[in-house]
Amino acid sequence: MKSIIYLLLLCSLFSCKPEIKDHYIINGTAKGIYNGMRAYLKEPNERGQLINKDTAIVLDEKFSFKGVRNEPTLEYLYIDGHKNYLPLIIENGAIDIAINKDSIETSNVSGTTNNKEYALYSKEQRQLNTRIKTLTNQFKKATIQNATNKSELYKNIIENRKKLSNLNLDFIKNHENSYVSAIILNSIITDKQTSITDLENLFSGLTEAIKNSEYGKYINASILKQKQLRQQQKGIQIGDMAPNFTANTPEGKPLALYDIKGKVTIIDFWASWCGPCRRENPYVVKTYNKFHEKGLEIISVSLDKNGQKDRWIKALQDDNMSWHHVSNLQSWQDPIARSYGVRSIPATFILDASGKVIAKNLRGSALENKIAELIY
Missing domain, CATH: 2.60.40 (Immunoglobulin-like)
Known part of the structure; x- marks a missing residue:
């Protein structure tokens, strides 16, 4: 009592x-x-x-x-x-x-542990951001005045940016049981300075309770989405196997890349509205006519727009493009172009008989010389 x-x-x-x-x-x-x-x-x-x-x-x-x-x-x-x-x-x-x-x-x-940790983290983050902003303004002024200290200012900007990046990574690594770590991890998923491998390792280091929470599941899905997006942006590189794809021909029939592969195959991304593409077409025609019977195949993927199928077909006729053609008529949203990482046209990928990419974006005589090298 x-x-x-x-x-x-x-x-x-x-x-x-x-x-x-x-x-x-x-x-x-x-x-x-x-x-x-x-x-x-x-x-x-x-x-x-x-x-x-x-x-x-x-x-x-x-x-x-x-x-x-x-x-x-x-x-x-x-x-x-x-x-x-x-x-x-x-x-x-x-x-x-x-x-x-x-x-x-x-x-x-x-009051609560997570908020105490988040407050301390946010304070340090604000201080670093303020410092970077101040240094950046000083650097801009020094550049205009051609001051002698501009190199030192730039060096300090880089150092503080590195400290900010390390602040995020170190906090997550040292607070694997903190919900704040999940918040910080989510905030840096789209930062390309952090590799997908680092993101996956940081997520893997969190406790099972956080990883299995609704927010944890959301973060895991976001990392996977970012991984796929970066792969698309990176595109297909020399040495990669060319992904198969299927799209409709001008006649409306589906045609797959692997249905027409030759000894050497060119995937040609272009569009009827693309001036540089149209100027390049005569060189492609010359190359095709010279090497088709020796094993060269070409499949052109048009990025023409929906409702402009007639313009696509007319361009094929006008430019005497007598090889294989497909299009989804989705312009830059074309799923084939996105999977290959195409962000400008014309774009070409040259494949060997196995489907491996052995050259990219060759034009004019360089394209003809490379095909001759591969065919003979």
């Missing part, structure tokens, strides 16, 4: 609070924010658009939110009349926020 009385006395003296586990409560102080102003918790939807999750009204420079989250979520606190926002992690527990009305994004957040 004496122990209970003693514990109650301690709690009365030091404001003991029961630990909250089944819901969250946000206690906000908003010094200088007028009564009636609204505070919003927002979260991006699948399209990246911010939607309201909850709303609170400021009264006597205070506001509060209460609710339940099955797992931590990164959300954004907005306050009427302020364009900036405060990122914070909503998770079950007591979260305290002291609003800085002049700089919402620097408001103090405390």
